[in-house]
Amino acid sequence: QLQLQESGPGLVKPSETLSLTCTVSGGSISNYPYAWDWVRQPPGKGLEWIGSFYYTGTTYSNPSLKSRLTISMDSSKNTFSLNLSSVTAADTALYFCAKHDTRGSSYVVLDLWGQGTLVTVSS
């Protein structure tokens, strides 16, 4: 049974790059027709979809973050990663990794989530 676990620095300075990794356990990340997602939640606020990395290598991003965002996958490490550049305090949030099955008729059904990791942007 697949499980997801986020990891990365809990504190990032303004203007720097936020880098997080999601480790997939219980199966090989490249064995499934899945897409691997990032979602964030500012403290006390709602959920915001960040983007997806599809098993085909295609990525889709939230238009509001696209210019600062890179999502990638490392099959050898069974991980996928998020890089968000030029961060500000507005990027402070609980960051979740998740996945969705690319088969089926519905788009982006996030059926498995990591527990989340809090990233604070502050000097």
Add this chain to the structure above:
Amino acid sequence: QSVLTQPPSVSGAPGQRVTISCSGTSSDIGAGYDVHWYQQFPGTAPKLLIFGTYKRPSGVPNRFSGSKSGASASLVITGLQAEDEADYYCQSYDNDLSALFGGGTKLTV
């Protein structure tokens, strides 16, 4: 990219029925995309509650049901239980190839 519109809060007594609405536009829900619902307890990750507008994942009680009409969707919870007290989020997709969430609704039982 717009956020789907949900009421900030709803409440109901144990055993009652509550409805949480989710309003979109002609570019997302109204364009025919399915709606999904998630349940989130404080300090935990969201859990998929309803997908494909009305389908329940295995293990989700049939007290939870979803529907859609035009550019809006609804989550209905019948036979409210204290354990249902949580935040609920709707989610859909839009013509910009983006997933988008509602602002969330806090349910108080």
